[in-house]
Amino acid sequence: MHEQVLKSKPKGVEPNEGSASIATSSESVVDALKVKEWEVGMFHNEVAATQGIRIRRRPPTGPPIHYVGPFEFRLENEGNTPRNILEEIIWNKDIEVRHLKERKPIGMIRKDLEKAPPVRDFIGALRAANERTGLPGLIAEVKKASPSRGILRENFDPVEIAQSYEKGGAACLSVLTDEKYFKGSFENLELIRNSGVKCPLLCKEFIVDAWQLYYARSKGADAVLLIAAVLPDLDIKYMTKICKLLGLTALVEVHDEREFDRVLGIEGVELIGINNRNLETFELDISTTKKLLEGERGKIIRERNIVMVGESGLFTPEDIAYVQEAGVKAVLVGESIVKQSDPGKGISNLFGKDISV
Numbered sequence: 023m024h025e026q027v028l029k030s031k032p033k034g035v036e037p038n039e040g041s042a043s044i045a046t047s048s049e050s051v052v053d054a055l056k057v058k059e060w061e062v063g064m065f066h067n068e069v070a071a072t073q074g075i076r077i078r079r080r081p082p083t084g085p086p087i088h089y090v091g092p093f094e095f096r097l098e099n100e101g102n103t104p105r106n107i108l109e110e111i112i113w114n115k116d117i118e119v120r121h122l123k124e125r126k127p128i129g130m131i132r133k134d135l136e137k138a139p140p141v142r143d144f145i146g147a148l149r150a151a152n153e154r155t156g157l158p159g160l161i162a163e164v165k166k167a168s169p170s171r172g173i174l175r176e177n178f179d180p181v182e183i184a185q186s187y188e189k190g191g192a193a194c195l196s197v198l199t200d201e202k203y204f205k206g207s208f209e210n211l212e213l214i215r216n217s218g219v220k221c222p223l224l225c226k227e228f229i230v231d232a233w234q235l236y237y238a239r240s241k242g243a244d245a246v247l248l249i250a251a252v253l254p255d256l257d258i259k260y261m262t263k264i265c266k267l268l269g270l271t272a273l274v275e276v277h278d279e280r281e282f283d284r285v286l287g288i289e290g291v292e293l294i295g296i297n298n299r300n301l302e303t304f305e306l307d308i309s310t311t312k313k314l315l316e317g318e319r320g321k322i323i324r325e326r327n328i329v330m331v332g333e334s335g336l337f338t339p340e341d342i343a344y345v346q347e348a349g350v351k352a353v354l355v356g357e358s359i360v361k362q363s364d365p366g367k368g369i370s371n372l373f374g375k376d377i378s379v
């Protein structure tokens with residue numbers, strides 16, 4: 023493996039969490055633990071790689087520190103530098119969730135859960151909209167920014183946008199809660215939930231830990247996103263079970279055939295999204311939805327009555343017709359509607375007709 027010296031620093035200067043400062047015997051134990059953590063992280067990645075998952079999890083403490091005299095060195099190699107934007111988001115999320123968990127352990131969240139608003143039927147709302155309009159049920163996304171598009175809307179009032187979406191005929195809403203890359207927040211989710219908006223809410227987060235499921239529910243979410251490009255099968259199985267216990271709907275997202283086949287192998291999945299956007303390269307291609315639903319996979323979906331969602335890159339009535347023809351009963355749309363001065367009217371433009379009636 024190619025390695026290069028990333029940084030050196032005198033001992034005692036803290037470079038990032040967990041680094042040792044003075045070489046004592048207790049610190050060599052700490053170092054040994056760090057090496058162990060690193061190895062466990064590697065093990066997780068090896069298991070994930072056997073399932074075709076390219077997104078690696080962050081090495082818990084980075085690679086082991088090497089001491090040379092009064093200096094410590096970390097080695098930069100392909101194992102401790104994110105390879106693409108999705109991997110970078112996931113590595114940051116790992117750190118963020120670790121800190122949030124420390125501040126709010128699961129025992130504390132359980133108390134909040136008792137006070138959480140009742141769960142709304144996410145899939146039921148999508149099916150009802152599809153039956154009512156004959157068009158895919160709309161999950162309208164409340165999103166201020168994204169890594170691929172930058173700022174989408176300067177004048178961003180999450181509640182106003184949510185209300186306008188609901189008035190325009192959205193069946194459900196997707197609320198970005200990631201702050202660093204999407205300028206979203208859990209505060210937005212709570213504000214929308216407490217504003218009188220009745221649409222069920224998807225907490226659009228990068229889930230890396232089951233703790234986040236409890237947290238999302240405690241903040242009023244009705245559904246969460248599980249990304250197959252990030253989560254190994256066992257995590258998806260475990261998390262879908264927890265979702266069921268909490269009453270949450272899991273929208274499991276795939277982007278290619280391999281991810282789709284993995285998800286179809288997991289019992290109890292009822293809602294699957296096909297993301298037309300490659301989250302590693304940002305490439306958009308709405309034929310991804312069609313390609314994945316052709317042949318045997320489409321047949322399985324129909325037999326199991328799974329609701330399919332076409333996600334990303336949908337801008338025109340022709341795009342909607344194209345993914346509907348491919349077999350989706352719902353669509354998840356952000357950019358094309360959130361950018362409109364009147365997002366509700368943006369929905370009519372997107373569908374080519376008023377779907378609120």
Ligand SMILES: O=C(O)c1ccccc1NCC(=O)[C@H](O)[C@H](O)COP(=O)(O)O
Nearest residue numbers: 168169170171301333334335355356357
């Ligand atoms: O959109 C991005 O740049 C992005 C980057 C990394 C991870 C996820 C990302 N987007 C999430 C989504 O897929 C979209 O927010 C969602 O499907 C709506 O897409 P669009 O209608 O194209 O805004």
